[in-house]
Amino acid sequence: xxxxxxxxxxxxxxxxxxxxxxxxxxxxxxxxxxxxxxxxxxxxxxxxxxxxxxxxxxxxxxxxxxxxxxxxxxxxxxxxxxxxxxxxxxxxxxxxxxxxxxxxxxxxxxxxxxxxxxxxxxxxxxxxxxxxxxxxxxxxxxxxxxxxxxxxxxxx
Numbered sequence: 001x002x003x004x005x006x007x008x009x010x011x012x013x014x015x016x017x018x019x020x021x022x023x024x025x026x027x028x029x030x031x032x033x034x035x036x037x038x039x040x041x042x043x044x045x046x047x048x049x050x051x052x053x054x055x056x057x058x059x060x061x062x063x064x065x066x067x068x069x070x071x072x073x074x075x076x077x078x079x080x081x082x083x084x085x086x087x088x089x090x091x092x093x094x095x096x097x098x099x100x101x102x103x104x105x106x107x108x109x110x111x112x113x114x115x116x117x118x119x120x121x122x123x124x125x126x127x128x129x130x131x132x133x134x135x136x137x138x139x140x141x142x143x144x145x146x147x148x149x150x151x152x153x154x155x156x
Contacts (some may be wrong), residue, residue, distance in 0.1 A: 004069045004070070005070040006067050006068070006069065006076070006100075006103070006105060007070045008065055008067055008108065009066045010065045011063075012061075012063065013053060013057040013062045015066060016050050016054070017050075018066060018075065019075070019078040020046045020050075022078050023078075025097070027041050028041070033132030034130065034131065034132045035131065035132055036131070037153070056082045056084070059085055060082055060084040061083045061120070062081070063080070063113065063116050064079070065113070067105050067108070076096065076099075076105070077094075077096035077097060077100060077109070078095055078109075079095075079109035080092040080093040081113040083117060083120055087124075088122060088124045088125075089117035089122035089124065089125040089126070090125070090127065090128075091126070091127040094106065094109055096109075106139065107142075110143050111143075125145075
């Protein structure tokens with residue numbers, strides 16, 4: 001695939017409504033990878049996830065960055081980052097459509113999100129990786145994120 005011209009838009013929780021279809025793709029991706037919790041991904045809607053993001057925004061700061069293919073006028077990825085009350089940063093959600101991976105979009109998202117956190121002097125930075133998506137560890141390791149613990153959850 002030829003490189004497309006990529007544009008970026010940065011904002012806050014007001015951009016949440018734009019990323020719904022991309023978040024749905026990420027949710028399906030996680031559902032397909034999940035061994036034990038497929039049903040949770042099946043019932044989780046973007047409206048529910050949006051409420052969770054808005055709660056994070058109410059408690060601190062939320063940063064959303066969206067990438068689009070300027071040639072085709074199509075959204076191709078997003079990242080959501082937060083900073084909480086205790087100056088704790090988190091990469092909340094990051095997604096790039098499969099056809100656009102390997103073009104530096106995820107790298108751009110990570111560098112700008114981490115730069116934002118650094119500018120606001122976060123003390124701790126975290127990213128949660130869904131079980132089944134361990135392939136993402138090597139991506140996050142490039143930015144200094146390493147596994148620290150595994151949280152086990154009882155299925156209902």
